[in-house]
Amino acid sequence: MASKIFGIDFGTDSTKIYRKGQGVVYNQKSVIAFGKKKSILAIGDEAFEMYGKTPDYIDVQFPISHGVIASFQTMTALLNCIFLDLTRIFGKFRGADFYIAVPADITEVEKKAFYDLVDGTIVRPKKIRLVEKPIADAIGAGIDIINSQGTMMVNIGADTTEITVISLGGIMFSKLLPVGGNAFNEAIINLIRKKYNLLIGKKMAEDLKLKLASFTEKKVDSVVAYGRDLVTGLPREREIDSELINTAVSEQMQTIFESIRVILDRTPPEIAADVYHNGIYVTGGCACLPGMDFLFKTNIGNKVTVCDYGLMTVMNGLAKIIEDKYYERYAISLKQAIADDYF
Numbered sequence: 342m343a344s345k346i347f348g349i350d351f352g353t354d355s356t357k358i359y360r361k362g363q364g365v366v367y368n369q370k371s372v373i374a375f376g377k378k379k380s381i382l383a384i385g386d387e388a389f390e391m392y393g394k395t396p397d398y399i400d401v402q403f404p405i406s407h408g409v410i411a412s413f414q415t416m417t418a419l420l421n422c423i424f425l426d427l428t429r430i431f432g433k434f435r436g437a438d439f440y441i442a443v444p445a446d447i448t449e450v451e452k453k454a455f456y457d458l459v460d461g462t463i464v465r466p467k468k469i470r471l472v473e474k475p476i477a478d479a480i481g482a483g484i485d486i487i488n489s490q491g492t493m494m495v496n497i498g499a500d501t502t503e504i505t506v507i508s509l510g511g512i513m514f515s516k517l518l519p520v521g522g523n524a525f526n527e528a529i530i531n532l533i534r535k536k537y538n539l540l541i542g543k544k545m546a547e548d549l550k551l552k553l554a555s556f557t558e559k560k561v562d563s564v565v566a567y568g569r570d571l572v573t574g575l576p577r578e579r580e581i582d583s584e585l586i587n588t589a590v591s592e593q594m595q596t597i598f599e600s601i602r603v604i605l606d607r608t609p610p611e612i613a614a615d616v617y618h619n620g621i622y623v624t625g626g627c628a629c630l631p632g633m634d635f636l637f638k639t640n641i642g643n644k645v646t647v648c649d650y651g652l653m654t655v656m657n658g659l660a661k662i663i664e665d666k667y668y669e670r671y672a673i674s675l676k677q678a679i680a681d682d683y684f
Contacts, residue, residue, distance in 0.1 A: 344360075344361040344362055345361075345434045345436065345437035345438065346360070346361040346437065346438045346439075346440070346663055347359065347360050347361070347434075347437055347438070347439050347440070348361075348439070348440040348441075348442070348472075348656070348659035348660060348662070348663050349439060349440070349441050349442070349459070349659075350442045350474075350477075350655050350656050350659060351371065351405055351410075351416075351441070351442070351455065352371060352405065352498060352499065352655075353371065353403070353405045353406060353407065353408060353498060353499040353500040353501070353521070353523070354370065354371065354498065354499035354500075354522070354626060355368060355369060355370050355371055356368075356369065356370075356371045356385075356405075356419075356420075356423065357653075357656045358423070358427070359656055359659060359660050359663065360431070361663050361664060364660070365653075365656060365660075366427060366430070366431070367423060367426075367427060369384070369385030369386045370385050370386050370388065370389040371403060371404065371405045371419070372384065372385065372386075372388040372389045372392065372401060372402070372403055372419075373388055373401075373402055373404065373415060373418060373419040373422070374387075374388040374391050374395070374399055374400070374401045374402075375399070375400045375401075375402065376398060376399055376400075377398050381418060381422060382399060384419055384422045384423065385423075388401055389401075392543075392544070393542050393543070393544060402415050404416035404419055405500075406500060407500045407501050407517075407519050408444045408447065408498070408500060408501040408503070408517060409444070409447055409451045409454070410451070410454045410455065410458060413454060413457075413458065416458055417458060417461060417462065420458060420459070420462050421462055421463050424462055424463055424464050425463070434464060435463075435464050435465050436464075436465060436466070436467045437464060437466055437467060438466065438467055438468040438469075438470070439459050439466045439468070439469045439470070440470050440471075440472055440659055440662060440663055440672050441455050441456070441459060441469065441470070441471055441472065442472050442473075442474045442477050442655050442656075442658075442659050443455050443471050443472070443473065443474060443678075444473075444474050444501070444503055444515075444517050445473040445474060445475050445476075445503070445505060445512055445515040445517075446503065446515045446516055446517035447517065449678075449679040452471060452675070452678050452679065453675060453679070455471070456469055456471065456675045469675070470672035470673060470674060471672070471673055471674070471675060471678045472658075472659060472662055472671055472672050472673075473512065473671070473678075474496070474503060474655055475494050475496070475503060475505035475507060475512060475515055476507070476512070476658070476671050477654075477655045477656075477658030477659045477662065477671075478494050478496050478503075478505075478624055478654050478655050478658055479492060479494050479505075479507055479622070479658065480657075480658035480661050480662065480668055480671075481624075481648075481653070481654035481655055481656065481657035481658030481659070481660075481661065482494070482622050482624060482646075482648045482654050482658070483648075484507075484622065486507055486510050487509070487510040487667075488509075488510075489507070489508075489509075489619070490508050490509060490612070490615045490619075491506070491508050491611070491612040491613070491614070491615020491616045491618070491619060492506070492507050492508070492615070492616065492619050492622065493505065493506050493507075493601070493604075493605075493616045493619075493620075493621045493622065494507065494621075494622050494624065495597070495601065495621055495622070495623045495624070495625075495637075496623075496624045496625040496651075496654075496655070497521055497522070497597070497623065497624075497625040497626070497627035497628055498521045498522065498625045498626060498627070499521050499522045499523050499626060500519065500521045500522075500523050500524075501517050501518060501519060501520070501521050502517075502518045502520050502521055502597050502600075502625070503515065503516070503517050503518075504516045504518065504597070504600055504601055504604055506604060506608055506612065506616065508612055508615070510671075513608070513612065514604050514607065514608065516600055516604060518596060518597060518600055520593055520596050520597055521625075521627065522547075522550070522626055522627045523543075524593050525550055525554075525589065525590045525593050525627065526543050526546035526547050526550060527543075527546075528589040528590065528592060528593050529541075529546040529549055529550060529585075529586060529589045529590075530542075530543070530546050531589075532585060532588065532589045533546075533566065533568075533579070533581065533585070534571065536585070537579050538570060538571045538572050539566070539568045539569070539570060539571070539577060539579050540568050540569045540570075540571055541566050541567070541568035542568070545566055545567065545568065548564075549564060549566060549581055549586055550586060550590065550630070551630075552564050553581065553582070553583040553586040553587075554583070554586050554587060554590050554630045554631070555583055555587065555630070555631040555632050556587060556591075556630070556631065556632030556633065556635050556636040557631060557632030557635050561582050561583055561584055562582065562583045563580045563581060563582040563583070564580070564581055565578050565579070565580055565581075566578065566579055566580075566581045590630070591636070594636060594640070595640075598637075598640040598641060601621070601641060602641070616643070617643060617644075618644075619644075620643060620644030620645055620646050621637060621641065621643055621644070621645050621646070622645075622646050622648060623637060623645060623646070623647045623648065623651065624648045624651040624654040624655075625651050625652065625654075626651065626652045627651075628647050628648060628651030628652075629651060629652070633647050634646075634647045
């Protein structure tokens with residue numbers, strides 16, 4: 342019988358919930374759509390489908406931004422709706438235990454916001470523990486972080502990239518950058534607008550990125566993009582090739598590579614040697630772009646491992662922490678999490 346223990350990964354792009362003994366029970370977009378008088382029309386994937394197509398009285402919101410809670414009230418409404426949906430499937434789970442994955446490089450106020458968010462929902466949790474995302478990420482990538490020395494994790498998410506150096510089970514350095522898949526999309530939009538006077542939407546940019554971005558093959562592929570002509574104001578289509586998409590993404594990736602170089606420069610020689618030997622582990626949703634390992638090797642010159650299912654590594658690590666007492670030490674109380682910020 343499944344226990345009333347849940348793990349939650351609040352991502353800018355999607356919210357994932359794991360239940361002990363049953364696996365991932367929820368994985369949908371972190372989006373909510375409001376109608377007139379703030380009535381909730383849709384959440385998750387259904388609400389995301391409305392984005393960019395709604396009349397004035399429908400407001401589609403993304404309550405998680407750059408890895409943290411941007412609108413506490415909106416996120417509370419979304420989470421309560423998620424819990425109501427899960428209750429219909431699994432029955433009431435009031436008084437359950439929750440493990441929440443949070444970025445390491447955020448303030449104590451931002452960490453407390455995640456705690457207060459779950460604590461204030463309709464399920465009235467019994468116990469809440471926080472897990473630093475880089476730790477869960479490394480465990481989910483299959484690294485025995487308790488015994489492993491000098492490992493670098495680079496998680497490229499929707500709004501942020503978290504670069505972390507882990508040694509002997511602890512975080513030595515962690516940097517959260519405001520660069521991720523959404524920044525790649527914006528770069529694609531801006532480059533197409535500049536080159537072709539064509540304005541495309543964010544969903545079209547995401548589609549072009551997934552279909553065309555590739556850093557290994559020399560072959561040039563192309564896809565037709567649809568948007569609005571900035572000169573005539575009329576709808577228009579334009580064929581976009583992979584070279585343009587690669588250029589847009591590569592320019593944004595330089596910010597990540599520069600931060601990696603800075604962190605490695607600050608790393609003690611012994612740990613740097615371990616990182617060189619163990620390599621860099623790349624996870625997150627954007628790790629799935631073809632040739633990402635080649636792009637890293639070209640710019641950093643280090644061994645690189647792009648993790649399979651990089652979108653789920655944090656969730657997989659959270660699951661191991663919940664299921665395996667060997668990793669239980671990495672689930673800490675809010676008081677411990679805040680105290681760690683001072684040392």
